[in-house]
Amino acid sequence: MTPGADQPATPARLASLVAxxxxxxxxxxxxxxxxxxxPGMHANPARSEPPASTxxxxxxxxxxxxxxxxxxxxxxxxxxxxxxxxxxxxVAKGEAPTRERAQRLLDELRQRYExxxxxxxxxxxxxxxxFGEGDPQARLMxxxxxxxxxxxxxGRPFVGRAGDLLQRMITxxxxxxxxxxxxxxxxxxxxxxATPTLEEAEASAPFLYEQIDIVRPEAIVTLxxxxxxxxxxxxxxMSSLRGLWASFNTPSxxxxxVMPTYHPAFLLRAYxxxxxxxxxxxxxxxxxxxxxxxxxxxxxEPTE
Numbered sequence: 680m681t682p683g684a685d686q687p688a689t690p691a692r693l694a695s696l697v698a699x700x701x702x703x704x705x706x707x708x709x710x711x712x713x714x715x716x717x718p719g720m721h722a723n724p725a726r727s728e729p730p731a732s733t734x735x736x737x738x739x740x741x742x743x744x745x746x747x748x749x750x751x752x753x754x755x756x757x758x759x760x761x762x763x764x765x766x767x768x769x770v771a772k773g774e775a776p777t778r779e780r781a782q783r784l785l786d787e788l789r790q791r792y793e794x795x796x797x798x799x800x801x802x803x804x805x806x807x808x809x810f811g812e813g814d815p816q817a818r819l820m821x822x823x824x825x826x827x828x829x830x831x832x833x834g835r836p837f838v839g840r841a842g843d844l845l846q847r848m849i850t851x852x853x854x855x856x857x858x859x860x861x862x863x864x865x866x867x868x869x870x871x872x873a874t875p876t877l878e879e880a881e882a883s884a885p886f887l888y889e890q891i892d893i894v895r896p897e898a899i900v901t902l903x904x905x906x907x908x909x910x911x912x913x914x915x916x917m918s919s920l921r922g923l924w925a926s927f928n929t930p931s932x933x934x935x936x937v938m939p940t941y942h943p944a945f946l947l948r949a950y951x952x953x954x955x956x957x958x959x960x961x962x963x964x965x966x967x968x969x970x971x972x973x974x975x976x977x978x979x980e981p982t983e
Contacts, residue, residue: 903942
């Protein structure tokens, strides 16, 4: 439905249409809906226009919070939606940027993240933004949950005990940390290393999705349930998702194979032969898909 002569295209009318369209999309199982915004019109009347340096053509409709912190699980949808800050166009489908341009796009994306600070409504006390690092044209991308204490201090992802274990996993796969790209669902450390809430994850999700769009990996390994649910938009358990190939479509329509597996922190808490074998089995599927050569030694699965 579009505004007619008897229904002028006022900001209030357009806002009502956006809300109606979003509610309908949610019922159809759509979590994010691009909404065209006419030049000069605010995405939200209560908010100011983004800085002039932000090139924006669309807004992101985000699922609204269901409760606060605590142990709230990351779920794919929520009963309410609201319009968020606008996002600039991503790299067009089929365009593979050069390594230099990809790094520049990632740097610009980080600057935009710092300006918009989607974490601000939820998390104020942190030391460093942990945006992500690695090869801007990595064949393989790892996505975790959120920075921990060591990551918060250094500004780098996966540098604590879980990071040491992830490093051994990467090495066992026949890769180096510098040759992959590593990011998290959240870019700042939540209080007490709490599991990301639905709204926290969804607020930062557009930036993670665009990171994937820029890097264009040949495969993604999601580490743990929060990352897996956000990428796959699934409410299934980790045990039922891990080890099975899935697919993620970037904002520009680029399909990326996804292999879910357990988070290294989980392995450190339940460091059993069975759990290590499960993770290594998952990683070997990635090794096979990418044609990698795993570490040439017996028992290549990561061990303490």
